[in-house]
Structure formats: C-alpha cells, structure tokens
Amino acid sequence: MIRVLFFGMLATKTGTREAELELKKQGATVSDVLDEVRRRFDGFPDGPLLFAVNEEQADLSSPVKDGDEVAIMPPFSGG
Amino acid sequence: MSDEVRIQEEDFSIEEEVRRLRASSKKIGAVVTFLGTARDFSEGKTVEAIEFEQYAGMALKAMKQLRQATLERFDVVDVRIVHRVSTMKPGEQIVLIAVASEHRKEAFEACSWCIDTLKETVPLWKKEITPEGESWVVPHP
Numbered sequence: 001m002i003r004v005l006f007f008g009m010l011a012t013k014t015g016t017r018e019a020e021l022e023l024k025k026q027g028a029t030v031s032d033v034l035d036e037v038r039r040r041f042d043g044f045p046d047g048p049l050l051f052a053v054n055e056e057q058a059d060l061s062s063p064v065k066d067g068d069e070v071a072i073m074p075p076f077s078g079g
Numbered sequence: 080m081s082d083e084v085r086i087q088e089e090d091f092s093i094e095e096e097v098r099r100l101r102a103s104s105k106k107i108g109a110v111v112t113f114l115g116t117a118r119d120f121s122e123g124k125t126v127e128a129i130e131f132e133q134y135a136g137m138a139l140k141a142m143k144q145l146r147q148a149t150l151e152r153f154d155v156v157d158v159r160i161v162h163r164v165s166t167m168k169p170g171e172q173i174v175l176i177a178v179a180s181e182h183r184k185e186a187f188e189a190c191s192w193c194i195d196t197l198k199e200t201v202p203l204w205k206k207e208i209t210p211e212g213e214s215w216v217v218p219h220p
Contacts, residue, residue, distance in 0.1 A: 008204035009215040055137040077218040078203030079115050079174050
C-alpha cells in the first residue's frame with residue numbers, strides 16, 4: 001500500500017488530505033502514482049505539481065515501493 | 080537542543096533571535112535580517128488574514144538543509160530561520176531570516192539567497208482569507 005498526501009489547493013480539490021492506493025506494477029514510479037490518482041479523482045489539476053517520496057523531493061521518474069509515502073504538492077508559497 | 084531553525088505557531092522576537100545569533104561568535108561584524116510580514120491587500124483584494132499549511136515532516140527538514148546550504152555557499156558565521164504557520168492578521172510577522180558574517184556583503188547576499196531559496200524548497204502553502212472567501216496563493220517567481 002502507498003500512502004498519498006495532498007496539500008494546499010490539491011487537498012481542497014480532492015476533498016481529502018490523504019489516500020491509500022495499491023500499485024500492482026513492478027518498478028513503479030511517482031508517475032504511476034499520479035496516473036492512479038488522476039483515475040481516482042476527477043478533475044485532478046494538471047499542474048504545475050511537485051513531488052516527494054518519504055519526505056524527500058522527488059520527480060515523476062522516482063521509484064516508489066510498497067509502504068512509501070508519496071506527497072503530491074502544488075508549488076510552494078511560504079515566506 | 081538546537082533551535083536555529085524553527086517552524087512554530089507563536090510569534091517570535093527579532094531582538095531575541097538576533098541576540099542569540101550574535102552570541103554564537105565574537106567574529107561577527109555584520110548582521111542582516113529579512114522579516115516577512117502579512118499584507119492587508121493582495122492582487123486587488125482586501126486580505127483579512129493569512130494561514131499557512133506545512134508538510135510537517137518535510138518542511139522542517141528542508142529548512143534545516145537550507146540553513147546548512149547557506150552556511151556552505153557563503154562566507155557567513157551563522158544563520159537563523161523562523162517561520163510561523165498559524166493564522167496571521169495583517170501586520171503580523173511571518174518569517175525571519177537572520178544572517179551573521181564578518182563583513183556585510185556576504186550577509187546581504189546570503190540573506191537574499193536564503194529567502195529566495197526558502198520559497199522554492201520548503202513545503203509551505205499560504206492561504207488568503209478575504210471578505211469574498213478563501214484562496215490558495217499562487218507563488219510569484
């Protein structure tokens with residue numbers, strides 16, 4: 001199981017802060033997680049999006065395995 | 080416990096942060112601070128309050144990495160970074176970056192780079208609360 005976290009406007013749009021999903025594919029990446037999220041949440045924004053795997057910045061090609069925490073994030077707006 | 084980098088709900092004292100920064104070394108000859116504060120007007124709308132959301136685990140880690148990167152990239156003695164995440168009214172303090180160095184040039188450059196890089200690398204999101212409703216802020220380059 002992969003734990004997916006949504007922040008900011010993405011949490012507002014999906015109506016949730018987190019979701020769990022299963023990736024059957026071997027060698028899955030953040031891109032596969034995003035595809036699954038888009039299937040599950042209609043109208044999920046096209047971007048720009050940022051990603052993290054287990055609290056480290058990642059990109060669409062970063063590997064994802066069972067038990068990972070994947071964050072899908074809008075551009076940061078701190079400061 | 081080290082507290083040079085903090086994310087907190089409560090307000091902070093610039094004087095106290097600068098005092099602690101200056102206490103870190105007698106080599107310090109310059110201190111530059113950046114203070115970000117909440118505006119009451121944004122993109123043509125009145126702003127009643129702002130609120131921050133953070134990716135709790137990652138935000139503090141990213142801010143600590145930012146302090147380390149600033150220390151490595153510039154010839155500075157010490158850096159402190161404090162960011163608030165509660166609901167803030169116009170005029171309230173949001174973020175403080177304080178940089179100490181032997182000479183002023185390095186402190187100015189490091190402080191400017193540090194706030195620019197914070198905006199790009201620390202997972203924090205600002206929401207503006209206006210009389211018409213709430214909206215997430217789209218960052219400016």
